[in-house]
Every structure is written in C-alpha cells, then in structure tokens.
Amino acid sequence: LNLADWEPTLDDPIIVAYIRERVGEEGLPVAQLIKEKQPVQGVDILEIMSDQKASAVRKILYKLEDARVAEYMKDTDKTGWETFVWRLTLNEVKYQINKERHKMLKDFEHLLELEKENSFYQCENGHERVIFEDGLALEFRCPECGQPLNFVENEDRVGELENVIEKLKSLVF
Ligand SMILES: [Zn+2]
Secondary structure, eight states, X not given: OOGGGOOOOTTOHHHXXXXXXXXXXXXXXXXXXXXXXXXXXXXXXXXXXXXXOHHHHHHHHHHHHHTTSEEEEEEEOTTSOEEEEEEEOHHHHHHHHHHHHHHHHHHHHHHHHHHHHOOEEEOTTOOOOEEHXXXXXXXXXXXXXXXBOEEXXXXXXXXXXXXXXXXXXXXXX
C-alpha cells in the first residue's frame, strides 16, 4: 500500500494498529465516537462516555491529540465559557506513519552500508558476529565460547536488506 494514494479511515488495520500502539486499546472507541459525531464538543464526549471517569476520557482525548489522530479547536462563547470541539485528523496520521517509515528506511540503509563496508567473523556456535577490527582485538576468539572466529559470508543478509529497502521505498511518499 503506497501511502500517497491512501485515504485513511478508522476501519483501516494500519490506523487501528497505530491507535493501539500510540494511545492504547481504549483510544479506539473514543476515536470511533468522534468520527460519528464530529465536530463534537468535549463535554458531549464526556457525557456519552459517562460510564468512565471524566479524567480517564480526557486523558485518552489528549493522547489521541498527541498522536495526531484527533484535534480540538478551542472556542469561547459570549459568557466566557470555553468549549473544545473535536475532530478526527487521520490525514495527519498518514504523515506520521510516512515519517516513521522514512526513519525505518534510513535505519535499514545504514545497516546495509555497514554490511557492505565490513567483513564479518563468527564462531561455529553462531554467537555474535563481529567486524574485522573487533575480531582482531579479540584475537579471533569468540568472547562467549572461546571458539575461533571465522569469516562468514553476508550476501544473504545484504540481499534481505536490499529487499526490505526496496519494499519500504515503494511504501513511502
Ligand atoms: Zn561463540
């Protein structure tokens, strides 16, 4: 799924996973409620969800805002009474997810660079792989089991990383 053409909705598994991770399971019904009633006042949300503590619902609302799932506009009426009007901002989430994928892409590209620029050594027991310089410092003995560290191919790893990078590149905009 390329994010550029994606119009996120609350039914989307990516959005659901994002809300679960950033806000928690309890964020889902609140987001659903905002979707159904938007633009909806904070007091109305608290009223509808009055089976829960107001402080708990407020906390969820601000977590949703923090995760860019929803936003509020503050309004003050003639009597000086402040109201908060909530809306979903799932397009913002799209940009957040895109940003995260770009960061992942960068991390993988960095890993690929490390794999390409180094040769690796490992014991026959499959303990931690080390680069040449570290192997030298260890006199090519595994610090965990004392077995010799041998040169190991990393073509497979390079190939896997290249695949992941290619896939991620097709997913970002
Ligand atoms: Zn070992």
